[in-house]
Amino acid sequence: MQMTSEDLIEVTEFTWPKGYDADSTHAGLKPDQDDMGWIYSEEPADAAGVYTTNQFQAAPTKLTKQTINLAHKLQAVVMNAGNANSCNGSQGETDAIMMQKMAADRLQIDPHMVGIASTGVIGEPLPMAKIKAGISQLKLTKNVGVTKAILTTDTHPKTITVKCLIGGKVVTTTGFCKGSGMIHPNMATMLGFVTTDAAIAGNDLQQLLSATVDETFNQITVDGDTSTNDMVVVMANGAAGNDPLKETDSDYPTFVVAFKKVLTHLAQEIAGDGEGASKLVEVNVTGVYDHLEGQQVAKAIVGSNLVKAMIFGEDGNWGRIMQAIGQTTAHVDLDGVSIAINDLQLVKNSLGTGIDDAEVSKTLNQPKVTIDVDLNAGQASGTAWGCDLTYKYVQINASYRS
Amino acid sequence: MQMTSEDLIEVTEFTWPKGYDADSTHAGLKPDQDDMGWIYSEEPADAAGVYTTNQFQAAPTKLTKQTINLAHKLQAVVMNAGNANSCNGSQGETDAIMMQKMAADRLQIDPHMVGIASTGVIGEPLPMAKIKAGISQLKLTKNVGVTKAILTTDTHPKTITVKCLIGGKVVTTTGFCKGSGMIHPNMATMLGFVTTDAAIAGNDLQQLLSATVDETFNQITVDGDTSTNDMVVVMANGAAGNDPLKETDSDYPTFVVAFKKVLTHLAQEIAGDGEGASKLVEVNVTGVYDHLEGQQVAKAIVGSNLVKAMIFGEDGNWGRIMQAIGQTTAHVDLDGVSIAINDLQLVKNSLGTGIDDAEVSKTLNQPKVTIDVDLNAGQASGTAWGCDLTYKYVQINASYRS
Numbered sequence: 001m002q003m004t005s006e007d008l009i010e011v012t013e014f015t016w017p018k019g020y021d022a023d024s025t026h027a028g029l030k031p032d033q034d035d036m037g038w039i040y041s042e043e044p045a046d047a048a049g050v051y052t053t054n055q056f057q058a059a060p061t062k063l064t065k066q067t068i069n070l071a072h073k074l075q076a077v078v079m080n081a082g083n084a085n086s087c088n089g090s091q092g093e094t095d096a097i098m099m100q101k102m103a104a105d106r107l108q109i110d111p112h113m114v115g116i117a118s119t120g121v122i123g124e125p126l127p128m129a130k131i132k133a134g135i136s137q138l139k140l141t142k143n144v145g146v147t148k149a150i151l152t153t154d155t156h157p158k159t160i161t162v163k164c165l166i167g168g169k170v171v172t173t174t175g176f177c178k179g180s181g182m183i184h185p186n187m188a189t190m191l192g193f194v195t196t197d198a199a200i201a202g203n204d205l206q207q208l209l210s211a212t213v214d215e216t217f218n219q220i221t222v223d224g225d226t227s228t229n230d231m232v233v234v235m236a237n238g239a240a241g242n243d244p245l246k247e248t249d250s251d252y253p254t255f256v257v258a259f260k261k262v263l264t265h266l267a268q269e270i271a272g273d274g275e276g277a278s279k280l281v282e283v284n285v286t287g288v289y290d291h292l293e294g295q296q297v298a299k300a301i302v303g304s305n306l307v308k309a310m311i312f313g314e315d316g317n318w319g320r321i322m323q324a325i326g327q328t329t330a331h332v333d334l335d336g337v338s339i340a341i342n343d344l345q346l347v348k349n350s351l352g353t354g355i356d357d358a359e360v361s362k363t364l365n366q367p368k369v370t371i372d373v374d375l376n377a378g379q380a381s382g383t384a385w386g387c388d389l390t391y392k393y394v395q396i397n398a399s400y401r402s
Numbered sequence: 403m404q405m406t407s408e409d410l411i412e413v414t415e416f417t418w419p420k421g422y423d424a425d426s427t428h429a430g431l432k433p434d435q436d437d438m439g440w441i442y443s444e445e446p447a448d449a450a451g452v453y454t455t456n457q458f459q460a461a462p463t464k465l466t467k468q469t470i471n472l473a474h475k476l477q478a479v480v481m482n483a484g485n486a487n488s489c490n491g492s493q494g495e496t497d498a499i500m501m502q503k504m505a506a507d508r509l510q511i512d513p514h515m516v517g518i519a520s521t522g523v524i525g526e527p528l529p530m531a532k533i534k535a536g537i538s539q540l541k542l543t544k545n546v547g548v549t550k551a552i553l554t555t556d557t558h559p560k561t562i563t564v565k566c567l568i569g570g571k572v573v574t575t576t577g578f579c580k581g582s583g584m585i586h587p588n589m590a591t592m593l594g595f596v597t598t599d600a601a602i603a604g605n606d607l608q609q610l611l612s613a614t615v616d617e618t619f620n621q622i623t624v625d626g627d628t629s630t631n632d633m634v635v636v637m638a639n640g641a642a643g644n645d646p647l648k649e650t651d652s653d654y655p656t657f658v659v660a661f662k663k664v665l666t667h668l669a670q671e672i673a674g675d676g677e678g679a680s681k682l683v684e685v686n687v688t689g690v691y692d693h694l695e696g697q698q699v700a701k702a703i704v705g706s707n708l709v710k711a712m713i714f715g716e717d718g719n720w721g722r723i724m725q726a727i728g729q730t731t732a733h734v735d736l737d738g739v740s741i742a743i744n745d746l747q748l749v750k751n752s753l754g755t756g757i758d759d760a761e762v763s764k765t766l767n768q769p770k771v772t773i774d775v776d777l778n779a780g781q782a783s784g785t786a787w788g789c790d791l792t793y794k795y796v797q798i799n800a801s802y803r804s
Contacts, residue, residue, distance in 0.1 A: 055736065056728035056752075087724050089737065089753045122721025123754045228725055305707070305795075313800025319524025322489050323630055326458035334457065335491065350458075351491045352525045391793050393707075398715025 014144055014159040017172035017197035019043060019239030024145030027134025029082030029120070029127065036134035037146025038078040038103065039195060044113060045237035046199075047074035048206035050213045052230040058086035058122075059096035061229050064115040067100070072202020074235050075113040077193060078103040078135065081150050081178075085118040085126040086228040095126040102135045115233055117191050119152055119178060122228060147176040150191055154178050158269035164258040166251045169242040171198040175262040177232075179220075179270030190217065192232035192266055198255060199238030200245040208259060209234050216263040219295060219384040220271040221303040232263075271385035272368075276392030280368045281311055286381045287374040289331035294382020300328045301371060302386035311369055312388035316360030318346040321371065336376030342369060416546055416561040419574035419599035421445060421641030426547030429536025431484030431522070431529065438536035439548025440480040440505065441597060446515060447639035448601075449476035450608035452615045454632040460488035460524075461498035463631050466517040469502070474604025476637050477515040479595060480505040480537065483552050483580075487520040487528040488630040497528040504537045517635055519593050521554055521580060524630060549578040552593055556580050560671035566660040568653045571644040573600040577664040579634075581622075581672030592619060594634035594668055600657060601640030602647040610661060611636050618665040621697060621786040622673040623705040634665075673787035674770075678794030682770045683713055688783045689776040691733035696784020699732045703773060704788035713771055714790035718762030720748045723773065738778030744771060 016022060016039075024037035049068045051061050068074060078099065085092050085099075096116060104111040118126065147157040159176040177192035200208075213232060238244070245255055272280030283302045288294035301307055304324040310317045321339055325332060339347035342363040346355055363369075369388075418424060418441075426439035451470045453463050470476060480501065487494050487501075498518060506513040520528065549559040561578040579594035602610075615634060640646070647657055674682030685704045690696035703709055706726040712719045723741050727734060741749035744765040748757055765771075771790075 054725060054728035055730070055734055056724050084721075087721055087749075087752060087754070089751070122719075122724065123749075228721075228728060309796050309800045312796065315800065317524075319486075319489055319630075322458050322524065323456060326456035326630060328457070332457055347489075347525075349491070350489060352489070389796055391796050394711050394714065394791055394793050394796060398711045398717065 021140035024149035025137040034149035037149040045235035046202040059092040077115040079117040197240040216267040274387035276390040277387030289378035293330035298384035308389035314364035331377040333376035338374040423542035426551035427539040436551035439551040447637035448604040461494040479517040481519040599642040618669040676789035679789030691780040695732035700786035710791035716766035733779040735778035740776040
C-alpha cells in the first residue's frame with residue numbers, strides 16, 4: 001500500500017486499530033439483541049471526551065467525565081443500551097460506579113481507567129444484575145458487535161475507519177456512534193467512540209476533539225433536543241509506533257484531516273439516520289459575517305420544523321428558508337440573499353427566480369438534499385446537517401417506551 | 403346587567419364594540435371562501451401594535467408599523483389571506499402602499515389612518531387586481547366574517563368579547579386572530595386584532611399591549627418558527643365615553659384584566675389550534691429564580707418536539723420533561739424538581755414517583771394537558787402554551803402549497 005502523508009484512505013471495512021479488543025453481548029436490557037459491549041486497549045491509552053451540556057447530566061456521563069479528567073487516560077469503555085441510568089438520583093450514581101468497578105475487576109485494571117456509557121429510557125433504575133451478567137460475558141476479541149449493541153432507534157450501525165501515514169507509520173483511526181433522536185447542538189442522545197493507534201498526549205487530544213466536535217457533532221440537529229447522556233470519547237494508545245503528535249509536527253495536519261473525516265462521517269450518519277428521517281439535509285451558508293454566524297444560520301435552517309417538513313413533502317417552498325434565516329440575529333443583506341437546492345437556484349437577490357416547481361420537487365426526491373445559502377454579508381461560511389421531519393418521527397416518539 | 407368594576411363578563415357571542423364596522427368578502431385569493439376583510443372605526447382611534455422580530459419583515463407588517471408609529475392612530479385595518487406579500491422586494495412594498503391607499507380612498511380617509519395585514523404564501527406577488535376588486539366589495543356592516551377571512555390552516559375562528567365597567571361606562575373589548583403554524587416567540591404567523599371602545603391614549607395603549615403580549619402571545623409555541631408577517635394591532639376609539647384611562651386610575655387594573663383576558667384567550671386558542679394539534683398543552687413552572695427564567699423553562703418544555711410527541715402518544719415519559727428543563731440555563735435544584743401532569747405527581751425530588759403508566763396515559767387522553775413543574779430554586783413562576791406534535795402537523799407542512 002503506497003501512501004503519502006496527504007493521502008487519507010477510507011477503509012470501508014470496519015476494523016479496530018492496533019492494540020484494541022472489543023466485544024458485545026446480550027445482557028437482557030433489550031428483548032433480543034446485543035445490548036452491552038466494551039472496547040479495551042492492551043496498553044493504557046491517552047483519552048479525551050466531550051459531554052452533554054444538559055443540566056441533568058446522567059450518572060454515567062458525569063462519572064466518565066470525572067474519570068477522564070483525572071489524567072486523560074483510559075484503558076476501556078463499557079457501554080449499554082436499553083437504559084440511560086439518568087434521573088435516578090444517588091442510586092444512579094452508585095450504580096454507575098458499580099458498573100465501572102465490575103468492568104475494571106473483570107479486566108483487572110484500575111476503575112479510573114474505565115469509562116462507562118449508557119443510553120435508553122430515562123428515569124428507570126439500571127438493572128444491576130443484568131449489567132453484572134453482561135460484563136461477565138464480555139470477552140477480549142476483535143468482534144465489532146459493540147457498534148450494534150449501543151443502538152436505540154438507529155436503523156443501522158454508524159462506523160468508519162480511516163488510515164493515514166504519520167512519521168512513516170500507518171495510523172488507523174476508527175469511529176462508531178449511535179444517534180437518532182434528541183440530536184441537537186452540544187452532544188444530543190449521541191454516543192460516539194473513537195479509537196486510534198496514534199500516539200498523542202491526552203491534553204492535545206482533548207483540544208483536537210473539542211475543536212472538531214464544534215464543526216461536526218455540534219452542527220447536526222434532528223429535533224432540537226439535547227439529551228442527558230451524550231458524549232464522545234476518544235482513546236489513543238500509540239500502538240502505531242509514531243512519535244507522540246504535536247501541533248507543530250509536519251504530519252499533524254494529516255492527522256487532523258483524518259480525525260475530522262471520522263467525526264464528519266459519523267455526524268452525517270447520525271443526521272441522515274435521524275428518527276424517521278428519509279433524507280439527509282446539508283446546509284452550507286456562505287457570504288457570512290463570521291464563522292459563528294455561519295454555523296448559527298446553517299443550524300437554524302436545518303433545524304426548522306417547517307423547512308424539515310417541506311423537504312419531506314418535496315415542496316420547494318423557499319419562503320420557509322428565508323423565514324428561518326430571518327429568525328436569526330446574523331448579519332444579512334436583506335435584498336441580497338441567494339438560495340439553491342441541489343444546485344437549482346430558487347432565490348436571487350432575495351427574490352424568487354420563478355423556477356419550475358416540478359423541477360424543485362424532483363430534486364428534493366433524493367436521499368441527500370443540499371441547501372446552499374449566500375447571505376451576501378461577508379466572507380465566512382458555515383455548515384450543518386439534519387434530516388426531514390416525517391410521519392415516522394412522530395410515530396417513533398409518540399410510542400418510544402411501548 | 404349589574405356589574406361592579408371587578409366583574410369581567412365574557413360575552414360568548416362575538417360582537418363589535420361601539421363605533422366599529424367591519425366586513426369580509428371573497429376576492430379570489432383563496433379558492434372558495436372569504437379571503438379579505440376590514441375593520442373600521444367611525445372616529446379615528448388610538449392605536450398600538452407589536453410586530454414580528456423576523457429580519458425579513460413582510461412589506462405589510464413594515465408599513466403598518468410605520469403607519470402606527472407616526473401618531474399611534476388608526477381608523478381602519480384592511481387584511482387578506484392567501485398571500486403574505488413577503489419576500490417580494492420593492493414590488494412588495496409598492497403593492498403594500500397601494501393596498502393601503504386603495505382602502506383609504508374607498509373609506510375616504512387618510513392612508514396614514516389605515517393599517518394593512520397579509521398572511522399566506524411567501525414569495526409570490528400580491529395579485530393587485532384581486533385586492534382592488536376585494537376592497538371595492540367591502541362595506542361598512544356589523545358582519546363578523548372578517549374573523550374567518552383571515553384564516554389560513556386554522557380549523558376555526560378565534561374570537562372573544564369581554565365587557566367591563568370603567569368610570570361607570572360599559573367598555574367592550576373584542577379580539578380575533580389567526581394562528582396555526584410558525585407559532586413561536588415573538589409574533590409568529592399570527593395576526594391579532596383587538597378593538598375596544600375604551601378611551602386610552604396611544605402611548606398608554608402601546609405600553610399595555612407590549613407588556614401583555616410578552617405574557618400571552620409570546621408564550622405560545624407551535625413549531626418554534628417565527629414568521630415574517632405577524633403582528634397584533636389594537637384600536638381604541640373611546641366610543642364607550644369613559645375618561646381616557648391612565649395607569650394611575652382606580653379603574654385601570656380592571657381594564658388591564660379585561661385586556662389580558664382577551665389576549666390570553668386568543669393565545670390559548672392559537673396554541674390549541676396549532677397545525678395538526680389534538681391537544682392544548684399548558685405548562686406552569688413555579689419555584690423559579692425569576693419570572694424570565696420561568697417563562698424560558700415553560701416555553702422550553704412546551705416547545706420540545708420530544709415532549710410534544712410524547713403528549714400526542716399519551717405516554718408519560720417524564721424523562722423528556724426533565725431533559726427539556728436541563729437544556730435551559732435556568733437555576734434548577736437538580737435534586738429537587740417536581741413534575742405533575744393534570745395533577746398526577748410523576749416526579750418528586752427529581753425522581754420518578756413510580757406512578758402507574760396507565761393512569762398517566764389516561765389523563766393524557768384529554769383535550770387539555772396541564773404540566774406543573776416546580777424547580778425548587780426560587781419564588782417566581784412562568785407559563786407557556788403549546789400543542790402536541792402529530793402526524794397531521796407533518797402532513798399539513800409537507801404539502802402547504804399543494
